[in-house]
Amino acid sequence: MFNIRQSTLTKLIETCDTVLKRLNSEKSKWKLTAACVPEADETAKQALITFSEQWEEIYTYFSQLRDTLKSNPTSEKIREKKARILSALESTEELLDTFIGQLRDSCESIGAAKRTLSGLEKSMEETKKEINELLERLNKLENVPVMMPIRVKQEIKQEVEEDLFVVFENIRQSHASNGQSSASNTGKGPDPSPMADLDHQPIELPARNREDKVHTTHLSYKDFVGQPSKIGSRPWISGFKDGEPVHMDKQKFCQTLEDGTDLFSVPTVPTLVKSMNGLSMKVPLNLGFPSLHEYLQSQEHADVTVIDSFKQKALSKKMKISEVINRFKTPAHERDICINILSNEESGSGTKFDKEFRPPRLVEESLEKRLERVLIRKKDRIEEELEDELITEEREEELTEQKKRIEQQMNTFPKYLKFVIVSMAGSFTNVHIDFSASSVFYHVFKGTKIFYLAQPTEENIKIYKEYETSVKTKKKWIVAAMENQWERLVIKAGMTAIIPSGFIHAVYTPEDSIVVGGNFLMENQIARQFELSRVEEKMWKNNMLDYGSLYKEFNNVMFSYTENILFEKLVNLHEIPVEDIEELKEQTLSMVKNLSKNVLVTWYSEEEQEQIIQKLKQLIPVEWVPVEEIPEEEAPADIPMAPENAENVAVDPEAVPEQDMTRTRLPRACKRTASTTHVPPKRRRR
Ligand SMILES: O=C(O)CCC(=O)C(=O)O
Ligand SMILES: [Fe+2]
Structure with missing residues (x-):
């Protein structure tokens, strides 16, 4: 056995000293780190404690080695000590590898958590900002005492x-x-279907x-x-x-028919026709959300006016039909607006829908259709006469003038028979009567529509007129004011409802829906049609209603109907079968009571209007009406408005009238070019 050389031993002892110094500082670092790890992180803390113990052990082995070196050891002895140190180092290394792996994983999840946290922090900041801004707006509102009417503030x-x-x-x-x-791991996620929330x-x-x-x-x-x-x-x-309110389902005044085979004329009560059979209505069968674009697209087809039903207001910007369709693809609970398109009329637009849709046969008996047929017949006759070579110059001039007038009337003839109504689930059209108390057919292509209807009794119409013409700060909603008057009518896809003149209604859309509807006047409803038209005109003059919501041609049509149909009937009175006389009498009296010169008339000059009124008075048989009951020349139409202290209405003296954009259709005229869309000047307010 050889002793090791002294110089080698000295070198080894020096190395041992350096290592020991190093180990000393390392082990205190581990101890320190272990102390810093929070109690909650059990695994990391335990690992660090084990490390510091290992270093402690290694340190002990090294100091033992150093002592051995100092005591003139045999190489055997040194090897033994070295082996102990190596084995301790090996297990420490293994431990270190595992720990480093763990640390790496922790770091990754900490990074991810940090990123999520900062995202959350950002959105929290935004929400906080949004809430603060809103609250600030509220606060500001409190400080605007004089300038703003209370109603506006409340809104x-x-x-x-x-x-x-x-x-x-x-x-x-x-x-x-x-x-x-x-x-979702457990399969219990919320229902993602529309209106799921x-x-x-x-x-x-x-x-x-x-x-x-x-x-x-x-x-x-x-x-x-x-x-x-x-x-x-x-x-x-x-x-x-x-x-x-499903309890309103009890049938009070509406009727349900299986199909349209027995429906030869416009019914007098709201009628639900379950099947289209017999209605003689032609519909494009595959009209739906994906194909809507194909049916409504045309070169000159303007964008559509869209009402946001949540705000009960039209959006300031019109929308492309493709955008409308896109928005319907968003699930209902994620939609930011609730689209309800009520004013999109397709007559004469040249779209596939315009070509393929034909309204039900019963609209042929409408006042407009009768007038249109007479105008066409008159024009044909004029053209025939004009072709006569023996015609005098004078007659030719007269006929050309007449033809021009008829053409003007036909070019600007009312077109309200092809509305395509597109509504998102959750749309609500507030209580209203359709413009000029027009009658309606309403066919649901897709989805469901629920109507709540009240009859046009004298009392109901009175309440309605007060409600419509008063400022909008009301104590009671009209639905409450007409309690027990309502009937609920559910119109499912494939069904058609016919709503006669003057029925008061609100409409709720429970699911995304497409409807085609049409409005028309009836000869036997002249008085009511005038009554409601006058209310609307008055509202328009008082800035409570948008011009596009009026039946713009109503007064034109009334003058033309008088000139082209009523006069002829009255002149040929003796030829009319007796059973029609009562009806004609009623029509004529309603007309003479209501027909007055009107700023909205564009088909006749003021002078011509006057002549028509005078001629009508002359043609009324004396036995129908005492002369003193015939209204004076300049008698203004009676437009009863809500008195300041009307029932159910709390009038805010500062409040200004408000335009109600959803009560009827919106500007169909917008689809025409600006030059043909003429908004007549309002007469000076009385
Ligand atoms: O479908 C709707 O929401 C309203 C239908 C209606 O009553 C109308 O447009 O006059
Ligand atoms: Fe309506």
Whole structure:
């Protein structure tokens, strides 16, 4: 056995010293690190403690080696010590590898968590900003005492509150969808179908509104009448859906027919025709959401006016039909607006729809269709006479003038028989009577529509007129004012409803729907049609109604009907079968009572209007009406407006009248070129 050389030993001892120094500092680092790891991180803390113990052990082995070296050891002894150190180092290395692997994993998940956190932080910041801005708007509102009418203030306040509702709703839904990722593993994710949120989840309102909300599954219509939110708005419609007044289903005045085979004339009560058979209506069979574009597209087809039903207002910008279709692809609960297109009329547009759709046969008996047929016949006769070579110059001039007038009338003839109504689930069209009390056919192609109808009794019409012509701050919604008057009519795809003149109605769309409808006047409804037209005209003059919502040609049509149909009937009175006399008498008396010179008339000059009125008076048989009952020349049409203290109406003295954009159709005239869309000047207010 050889002893090791002293110089080698000294070198080895020096190396040992350096290593020991190093180990000393390392082991205190491990100890320190272990102390810093929070208690919660059990694994990391344990690993670090094991490390520091290992270093401790290695340190001990090294110091033992050093002592051995100093005591003149044999190489055998040194090898033994070295082996112990190597084995300790090996297991430490293994431990280190595992720990480093763990650390790497932790770092990755920490990175991901950090990224999620910063994303969350950002969206929280945005939400906070949004809420602050909204609250600031609310605060500002409180500080505008004089300038703004209370009604306007209330409306802005309500709008802000609705926006807040949307912010909270988005937060609620993002919570729900966060929950969905874990729930989907168990197959219990929320129903993604349209209106899913309204169907299955209780809507949490912002705390401020919560107390006000009446929200039970058995909500009656009385309850939703009391809702504080604005009619049609997102929170309102979700309450309405829950409390949809199905109890109004009991048949009171409507009728249901299996098909149209027995329907030869326009019925006097709202009629649901379940099958199209016998209606003689031609519809493009595959019209639906994907094919809508193909049916409504045309070169000159202008963009459409879109109402956001949540806001009950038309959007300031029109929309391309392709965009409308795209928006319908978004699931209902993710939609930011609720599209309801009520004013898209297709007559003469040249679209595939215009070519393929034919309204039901019964519109042929409408006042407009009768007038149109007479005009066509007269024009044909004029043209025939003009071809006569022996015609005098004078007669030729007279006939050419007449032909020109007829052509002018035909070119600007009312076209309201091909409305394509496209509505998102959740749309609500507030209570109204269609323009000029026109009658309606309404065929549902896709989806479902629910009508709530009230009869045009004298009392109901009185309430309606007061409601329409008063400013909009009301204590009671008209639905409540006409309690027990309503009947609910569900129109499913394939069914057609015929709504006669003057029926008051509101419409709810429970699912995405496409409808084609048409409006027309009736000869036996002249008085009511005049009555409602005068109300609308007055509202237009007072800036409460948009010009496009009027039956623009109503007065033109009345003068032309008098000149071209009524005069002839009156002149040939003795030839008319007796059973028609009563009807003719009623029509004539209604006409003479209501026909007056009107700023909206474009087919006749003022002088011509006057001549027609005078001639009508002369043609009335004396036995029909005492002379003193015939209205004076300049007698203005009687337009009863809501008195300041009308029942059910709280009038805010500062409030300004408001245009109601959804009550009837919106400007069909917009589709025409600007030069043909003539808005007549309003007469000076009395
Ligand atoms: O379908 C709707 O929402 C409203 C239909 C209606 O009553 C109308 O356009 O006058
Ligand atoms: Fe309507």
